[in-house]
Amino acid sequence: MSKGNLTMHTDAYELSMMQTFWGKHLQNRNAVFEMFFRKNPFGSGYAIFAGLQHLIEFVNHLHFSDKDIQYLKSTHLFNPKFLDYLRHFKFHGTIRSAHEGDLVFPNEPIVQVGGPILECQLLETTILNIVNYQTLIATKASRIRAAAGKDPVVEFGSRRAQEVSAANWGARAAYIGGFDGTSNVLAGQLFDIPIAGTHAHSLVELYGNDYDAFKAYAETHHDCTFLVDTYSTLKSGVPAAIKVAKEMGNKINFKAVRLDSGDQAYLSKQVRKMLDAAGFTHTKIVSSSGLDEYIITQLKMQHAKIDAWGVGTKLITAYDQPSLGGVYKLVAVDDGTGELKNAMKLTENPAKATDPAKKQTWRITSGDGKSQGDYITMDGEDPNKEHSLFMFHPKYTYINKTLTDFKAEPLLKTIFKDGKQVYHEPPINDIKQHAKTSLSLLWPEYKRQINPEYYPVDLSKQCWENKQNNIKQIREYLKKL
Ligand SMILES: Nc1ncnc2c1ncn2[C@@H]1O[C@H](COP(=O)(O)OP(=O)(O)OP(=O)(O)O)[C@@H](O)[C@H]1O
Ligand SMILES: O=P(O)(O)OC[C@H]1O[C@H](OP(=O)(O)OP(=O)(O)O)[C@H](O)[C@@H]1O
Numbered sequence: 001m002s003k004g005n006l007t008m009h010t011d012a013y014e015l016s017m018m019q020t021f022w023g024k025h026l027q028n029r030n031a032v033f034e035m036f037f038r039k040n041p042f043g044s045g046y047a048i049f050a051g052l053q054h055l056i057e058f059v060n061h062l063h064f065s066d067k068d069i070q071y072l073k074s075t076h077l078f079n080p081k082f083l084d085y086l087r088h089f090k091f092h093g094t095i096r097s098a099h100e101g102d103l104v105f106p107n108e109p110i111v112q113v114g115g116p117i118l119e120c121q122l123l124e125t126t127i128l129n130i131v132n133y134q135t136l137i138a139t140k141a142s143r144i145r146a147a148a149g150k151d152p153v154v155e156f157g158s159r160r161a162q163e164v165s166a167a168n169w170g171a172r173a174a175y176i177g178g179f180d181g182t183s184n185v186l187a188g189q190l191f192d193i194p195i196a197g198t199h200a201h202s203l204v205e206l207y208g209n210d211y212d213a214f215k216a217y218a219e220t221h222h223d224c225t226f227l228v229d230t231y232s233t234l235k236s237g238v239p240a241a242i243k244v245a246k247e248m249g250n251k252i253n254f255k256a257v258r259l260d261s262g263d264q265a266y267l268s269k270q271v272r273k274m275l276d277a278a279g280f281t282h283t284k285i286v287s288s289s290g291l292d293e294y295i296i297t298q299l300k301m302q303h304a305k306i307d308a309w310g311v312g313t314k315l316i317t318a319y320d321q322p323s324l325g326g327v328y329k330l331v332a333v334d335d336g337t338g339e340l341k342n343a344m345k346l347t348e349n350p351a352k353a354t355d356p357a358k359k360q361t362w363r364i365t366s367g368d369g370k371s372q373g374d375y376i377t378m379d380g381e382d383p384n385k386e387h388s389l390f391m392f393h394p395k396y397t398y399i400n401k402t403l404t405d406f407k408a409e410p411l412l413k414t415i416f417k418d419g420k421q422v423y424h425e426p427p428i429n430d431i432k433q434h435a436k437t438s439l440s441l442l443w444p445e446y447k448r449q450i451n452p453e454y455y456p457v458d459l460s461k462q463c464w465e466n467k468q469n470n471i472k473q474i475r476e477y478l479k480k481l
């Protein structure tokens with residue numbers, strides 16, 4: 001699951017292009033690709049970067065096995081000599097990336113891969129697959145965490161995830177984004193995430209009544225959370241749970257009851273009254289079934305007496321936006337002179353034009369430590385050396401501000417240098433804490449559930465002019481045709 005060779009987990013067109021680079025002796029041309037996404041997911045004002053651990057494992061395992069080569073030969077799609085060349089494939093490049101738990105925003109480089117073009121090209125599909133999904137889930141989780149406030153929130157989505165790998169990496173991303181744990185035991189084992197859970201309706205169905213089922217559970221567990229809606233929450237579930245808890249006394253810890261259907265605002269208020277009247281004032285009420293940030297907000301607005309939340313389908317499948325839409329674009333390449341030159345995609349759709357050149361993303365913070373916006377520079381530019389920083393909207397340039405009291409922190413940090421891993425991820429709880437701290441530095445206006453304020457992501461003057469010049473060059477080329 002977590003480890004393994006994903007070299008063949010790529011689109012055939014990556015291999016087709018690699019064959020051309022090889023056939024034209026361009027395989028070692030130095031190139032730079034950058035990953036960015038164009039729009040925050042879920043109408044959010046930010047995204048939380050996740051996926052780096054899997055990306056690192058992927059790069060460390062890159063090689064084509066004999067079986068892989070044999071398979072590729074059997075497709076008759078590739079030149080056998082090129083496939084023999086792939087037997088010696090190794091990644092020698094440099095990868096710079098945001099760290100997991102970093103806040104990231106549209107149109108800024110969040111992963112950068114530099115090195116021989118043939119090697120960098122192969123990584124496109126898998127990097128996008130990993131980072132698009134995990135960043136999406138971490139962001140969704142963060143929104144659900146915000147709606148739940150300080151209440152515990154557990155990830156319940158494995159049964160509904162888009163297959164096994166998504167369930168596990170999704171559970172990890174949810175934990176980074178602010179969840180307290182997962183019901184998925186393998187994710188707990190693989191990633192050192194707390195596991196938690198209750199029981200299913202099948203237990204009650206087996207006994208045919210709530211009382212016998214809860215009694216059996218209580219006789220085989222110390223901590224007990226009873227699922228009370230198999231037949232009727234108020235008529236049979238909660239009364240049975242209370243009866244069992246009274247009979248068992250100190251032998252069990254009557255932790256909670258779980259509501260899984262019906263009007264959860266109404267039911268939770270009734271259940272709270274019943275538990276309190278029976279003396280179980282410390283017993284909590286857990287809610288599950290079809291939850292997301294909007295329903296949790298609704299339930300809180302209705303003053304539901306819910307203490308903890310189990311969230312599955314709508315989190316793990318990113319129900320309201322199934323893909324982040326991140327892309328991986330060539331931004332610079334050696335044109336044969338030994339120097340990196342601009343590479344740019346203009347296209348028929350101006351919104352899809354890329355920002356050329358190898359760049360760095362900087363987080364600009366003011367004296368009070370709050371984020372003022374992100375600032376994209378040419379690689380080598382350092383905003384910290386400037387006395388004042390002129391930040392302007394790359395499209396509506398009249399929207400601008402000049403900062404004097406600021407600090408600039410680079411977002412892209414070196415992960416692999418010349419093929420060797422130089423960054424080792426901190427423990428998962430440090431990553432989770434980092435996400436929390438990063439969010440605390442963001443003004444609340446950017447964190448609204450709906451219609452958040454637009455967070456500035458600006459280009460430095462040099463970067464902006466470089467792009468304009470590149471556009472001019474492409475237009476001149478088109479005019480001559
Ligand atoms: N008071 C409430 N206000 C808003 N939404 C609620 C309230 N109570 C429950 N819900 C939500 O309404 C939806 C349907 O509830 P319920 O679980 O009873 O039906 P269901 O058939 O199990 O739903 P589903 O088929 O989506 O799992 C769920 O998403 C649930 O979280
Ligand atoms: O709704 P989700 O956010 O995905 O939460 C997880 C759901 O999974 C379980 O249901 P189960 O598989 O027993 O099916 P159900 O829909 O019949 O309750 C659990 O009882 C929740 O309802």
Ligand SMILES: O=C(O)c1cccnc1
Nearest residue numbers: 156183196197198199310
């Ligand atoms: O532990 C639970 O209650 C649980 C786990 C997965 C899905 N639904 C519920």
